[in-house]
Amino acid sequence: MVFKALVVDIDGTITNHDRSLDLRVAKRFRELRVPVVLSTGNPLCYVHAAAKLIGLGGIVIAENGGVISTGFDKPSIIADGMEKCEEAYELLSNYFDLEKLDAAYRKTEVVLRRGMDISQLRQIVEDNGMKVEIIDTGYAVHIKDGNINKGTGLHTVAELMGIDTKEFLAIGDSCNDAEMMREAGLGIAVGNADDDARQAASMVTKASFGEGALEAIEYALSNGLLE
Numbered sequence: 108m109v110f111k112a113l114v115v116d117i118d119g120t121i122t123n124h125d126r127s128l129d130l131r132v133a134k135r136f137r138e139l140r141v142p143v144v145l146s147t148g149n150p151l152c153y154v155h156a157a158a159k160l161i162g163l164g165g166i167v168i169a170e171n172g173g174v175i176s177t178g179f180d181k182p183s184i185i186a187d188g189m190e191k192c193e194e195a196y197e198l199l200s201n202y203f204d205l206e207k208l209d210a211a212y213r214k215t216e217v218v219l220r221r222g223m224d225i226s227q228l229r230q231i232v233e234d235n236g237m238k239v240e241i242i243d244t245g246y247a248v249h250i251k252d253g254n255i256n257k258g259t260g261l262h263t264v265a266e267l268m269g270i271d272t273k274e275f276l277a278i279g280d281s282c283n284d285a286e287m288m289r290e291a292g293l294g295i296a297v298g299n300a301d302d303d304a305r306q307a308a309s310m311v312t313k314a315s316f317g318e319g320a321l322e323a324i325e326y327a328l329s330n331g332l333l334e
């Protein structure tokens with residue numbers, strides 16, 4: 108099968124250790140004949156800026172699927188659920204000293220600086236019957252709607268682009284990429300990927316971070332999976 112598009116995570120996948128963009132990956136993206144969709148847990152303004160600067164299209168997945176942009180300067184599809192994330196945050200604030208990240212820009216998730224034991228956070232929200240999911244991507248802790256993820260986001264994007272989710276090749280590094288990698292036709296995890304991403308992926312590259320993304324793309328090109 109020749110994939111018609113790529114859906115690619117940002118942090119840990121096309122970045123270096125210090126979160127700077129791996130410029131070799133950006134260059135490679137521009138040389139590909141298929142569209143590349145960025146998919147991230149970061150807010151929309153962040154990923155739109157990244158897509159614009161790399162030279163990619165404005166259809167992107169932000170906030171782990173909570174926000175889908177239909178293009179630059181075009182409307183976004185914004186999921187419900189911020190209220191229950193805020194309620195969970197208020198509750199958890201009684202127990203922990205929490206620091207919100209990018210709060211001014213986020214529409215569907217409450218995101219926190221890492222450093223706490225998230226199993227305790229999960230226990231507290233569960234004991235209080237709150238229907239939110241708490242995940243740690245290795246970059247931030249996200250309080251999110253459990254029914255929304257990069258996989259549901261990929262569905263929406265595939266519809267917008269008029270292709271099937273199985274016609275996407277997905278590359279990622281963390282638990283927040285697992286559903287997206289399962290939903291895509293092929294999921295490749297980079298060498299630094301966490302256990303959830305590894306389990307969801309069909310293969311794991313030897314190299315890590317941007318080097319791993321390059322390896323994934325070279326693998327696809329040399330096996331006729333990409334043009």
Ligand SMILES: O=C(O)COP(=O)(O)O
Pocket residue numbers: 116117118119146147148149244245246247248281283
């Ligand atoms: O927002 C995060 O926690 C990580 O971002 P990512 O999805 O681009 O890796």
Ligand SMILES: [Mg+2]
Pocket residue numbers: 116117118119120244279280281
């Ligand atoms: Mg990532």
